Amino acid sequence: MSASRGDANQVNQPGNWTAMLRARPTRNTAARAVEKDSTGVTVYVQRRRPRWLVPPLSWIVPYAPERETTLDALGQRLWQCCDGRATVEEIVDRFAAEHGLTFHEARAAVTAYLRQLIQRGVLAIVMQDRP
């Protein structure tokens, strides 16, 4: 669960996002990161070849064995922080301190970025077991 900052008419979610803060984002072990220059990192994630992609279809439909995700400076920092040990809360605290943001400003930014990276298969998230 999460809570966005915004208009209560548009956003009205119940408020306990502790489970999300305690989760530990971790890098996809099947991904490889390549530092292209001093400001950016590109992460390549292996893709499974679809079963239907056989000749003659494969002669027409292009298939890339890897999905490429280029991270900007913020994404690169996030990638470095996601070592499987740090919780989302610790990452948010670090991000807030480094950029002079409040906790919830940083939480909104970090969780939005994490969501994108998880959707692209760059990161996975490990939820803490319920007590």
Next chain:
Amino acid sequence: MQSWVWRHVHLRLPDDWELLQFTRNPALGRCAFADRYQFRFELCWREVPGAPDFARMLTDYQARLDEDGLQDTRRIQCAGWQGVSGVLPDRRTTCRYGAHLADLGCLVEAVFLWPKDRRSDIESAVLESLHSEAPTAEGLVHWQAFGLDLHTGRGGRLEYCRADPGLAEFGFSFGRRRVWERFSRRGLLAQWLTVPVPEWQRRSIPKGFRMLQSRQEDQHGHSIARLSAERSSPRLADFWQGRREYRAAAWRCPHDGRLYQVSREAPRGRGVDPRWPPVSLRCCADLEVVL
């Protein structure tokens, strides 16, 4: 404790309670504040024609809490406010207080949510600080939220409020949207601000406007860039309303490193109207910029 002013209601809350949800509707709405783990406080308002019967209201509310399955519901009093408390099924305690702010003509409710023990010292401090803040004699209305501390003209309509990471922005309109006042506070400057502030401000001039003049001034260690612009090709309405003018001031506060901007877009005739007070934006205790 930090101050918040929303819809003419002022209150002081613990530093780690942030505004997460808000309503722009002045007649009915709520603001919800949360610490890092959960919602902790809610301010609700509703315009009412007169003072309600509080005793009956609280009795009804207590009965509703009982129906909802809350335990140990009882009447409470704190800092002169009357309320009802109850224990939720997940062991959190909720305390709801109400008051009628006669000068605003509205009923306000302050709801606390305590995950562990109830802190009556915090409740007392918050409720003592909660009061109405009517427009000033000069016709200015105070708003304070998301790091913005501003005074805007009376009778304005809060058209939008953005609270994104590193960007807080208020936009008020007046007189059928002929006049706009905008206030913003931007962070994460290292990520996107690649030009000096005066240049950034020049680029932020609305489309269809041309710059008339710009200047820079120093105040209390802040370097403020000011500019004025006007609509380059007047439209029919400009002939009787006055040509549209855009004025803005932007600066970077050395204390929090954020970029502040206040701007007003209005027909030129309005700019010199003595009934139209100058708006202001404060970034820190040292500086309040008047436009």
